[in-house]
Amino acid sequence: MEINFVTGKGGVGKSAVAAALALRRARAGFRTILVELGDQSYFRDYLDLKEVQYRPQAIKIGGVQFDLAQWSGQECLKDYALHILKIESLYRLFFENAVSRALVNVAPALPELSILGKITSGPPRNVGPKLPYDVIVVDAYASGHFMALLNAPAGLAAAVKFGPMGEQVRSIDSVLHDQEICHFYVVTLPEELPVVEGLELAHNINKRLQIKPKLLLNRCLFFEEELLTELEQENSAADHLPSFSKYLLELNLRQRLMQDRLLKSGYSTETLPWVLSFDTKNVLEKLSQELKI
Ligand SMILES: Nc1ncnc2c1ncn2[C@@H]1O[C@H](COP(=O)(O)OP(=O)(O)O)[C@@H](O)[C@H]1O
Ligand SMILES: [Mg+2]
Secondary structure, X not given: OEEEEEXXXXXXXXXXXXXXXXXXXXXXXXXXXEEEXXXXXXXXXXXXXXXXXXXXXXXXXXXXXXEEEEEOHHHHHHHHHHHHHOOHHHHHHHHOOHHHHHHHHHOOOXXXXXXXXXXXXXXXXXXXXXXXXXXXXXXXXXXXXXXXXXXXXXXXXXXXXXXXXXXXXXXHHHHHOOOOOEEEEEEEOOOHHHHHHHHHHHHHHHHHHOOOXXXXXXXXXXXXXXXXHHHHHHHHHOOOOOOHHHHHHHHXXXXXXXXXXXXXXXXXXXXXXXXXXXXXXXXXXXXXXXXXX
16 A cells, blocks of 8 residues: 655645656556545546546546545545444434534544545555555645644544544554655745745654655756757847846756755655646646656
8 A cells, every 4th residue: 555645835736746646656557546635626627527526436547547536524534434333324413413513623633634544544554444545646735734634643642542533543643654655745846935835844744754755846847958058049149138048048047956955955856847738638647757756
């Protein structure tokens, strides 16, 4: 079992990278599921689907099939509770009333814990309904919200020391700490702010779990030496004008600076190209080929 969490600042390409990674694993023959967190599906529009639900559905990109699902805290909790209570009417008695619903919504970290419980419910924990996958790729929350997700078990473990609930929480936390199972990817862009925020997030994950995330510098447009020389010549010929070639040269330089900063950070770093296509499936195909993970 392999669980991959893809996180980063908003808009840096988390969803695209997560889908590309799922595609890559599925192509290699692994039973793979791509999981979106939260209440609204991004992939519904992105992949032009009718709906994305809690129950996984098979999708196909370039002839390769994998499952896609969207998991919210409420649904993960219901799934688990139903598995234990077995009977829907019993579930409703306990959970589908105003009091317990309010409780579930305000109980700190319970939605986050339910999501992590579901994600980690396969081997080695083997709890709840079967999760028949070799690989889970989680298109996870952005920076701060992601840390709240990771911190949920530790907070609850401190509060619930004993009993089955405490045991569950601790077993979830131990899977999160297992580097053989859990892998973390922080996506960033070759720009100042996303890089600073990406590095901070990577430090926080490392501090929390003692696992070093991998940094993915997304949407880079590096030029060949030949083109750079050409641009430089063009630029010096027109240095009285704010030329496009000058812009491209600066872009290239800035990307290199950001790449250097990531490489020096001590985290393993990978660069992904800016795929110049409006066809989203093309973007995913190309990124899945470029990924080295
Ligand atoms: N390497 C890339 N090349 C081209 N387009 C990309 C790349 N990475 C992301 N995109 C596009 O940028 C947009 C934002 O990416 P998205 O994955 O939605 O970011 P996030 O999930 O972090 O908010 C999407 O339209 C996506 O297709
Ligand atoms: Mg997204």
